[in-house]
């Protein structure tokens with residue numbers, strides 16, 4: 009009983025979020041949207057096709073012969089159905105909807121833009137309602153349209169914008185209904201014009217539509233227009249292997265903070281293979297904690313020796329304040345994995361060395 013109540017509560021919650029995007033009367037063949045299919049519909053369609061009349065909204069409900077186009081063949085199909093009782097309208101799945109909010113402005117410290125999500129509700133028969141949260145579009149995208157393809161239990165939604173009206177990208181919440189999805193288990197793929205920007209994959213997840221239900225799926229996004237203000241960092245340089253030089257091998261971390269979000273770090277005397285193809289790092293920034301894990305790329309096979317490098321890192325969007333940096337080097341002993349707490353406001357430049 010508890011579960012049922014819980015499910016009901018979730019349904020209510022989702023229903024509040026996902027607004028119906030198709031008018032209640034939206035049915036395949038009802039070109040003029042008056043709730044019935046009669047002679048008025050082929051006339052409306054012919055007006056649109058030949059006389060520049062208003063387009064059926066959505067247009068997809070008029071591909072009544074299921075051939076992927078809306079043209080005179082569909083009007084003929086409707087006439088034959090109305091007068092001769094021939095085949096009824098059968099449309100491929102189609103969508104109605106659009107953006108359900110303004111371009112979202114995120115604060116620099118706001119983590120709200122680093123996930124892209126899809127909430128969905130299925131009515132158990134035909135209609136799959138989707139609320140696509142943090143969908144990336146141009147800031148001035150004009151009208152949004154949705155191309156729906158259903159092949160071999162893969163539903164692919166391609167979201168398209170009419171315009172690239174502004175010199176910026178933006179995140180929107182977009183909601184639409186897809187009509188004509190039969191019960192079953194599907195893979196749902198939602199792709200937009202900027203998903204590939206920054207090598208993001210489209211949203212793709214398995215969705216059980218064997219009965220009415222609802223769910224949510226999210227992926228983290230790190231690249232503009234997502235993750236606005238998100239801090240990030242990478243190796244910028246690692247110089248030459250210092251094997252031939254007489255050096256002080258003290259291991260240090262030098263830092264310089266520019267007061268505007270950029271933090272430069274140098275790991276002095278980091279040990280790595282003499283013949284690295286590259287040195288790189290995983291840098292995880294969680295609040296004020298910065299965790300750096302160094303790696304070497306030895307695709308060329310490397311050499312039978314190690315040497316010392318000075319590894320530079322550039323980190324951006326670092327909020328002023330006290331931070332803790334941990335650096336895990338490639339061949340460090342545990343005591344050489346060091347942790348430094350730095351006050352970026354009072355000590356914007358400094359050095360910490362291991363004993």
Ligand SMILES: [Ca+2]
Nearest residue numbers: 038040042044
């Ligand atoms: Ca009608």
Ligand SMILES: [Ca+2]
Nearest residue numbers: 071073075077
């Ligand atoms: Ca057609």
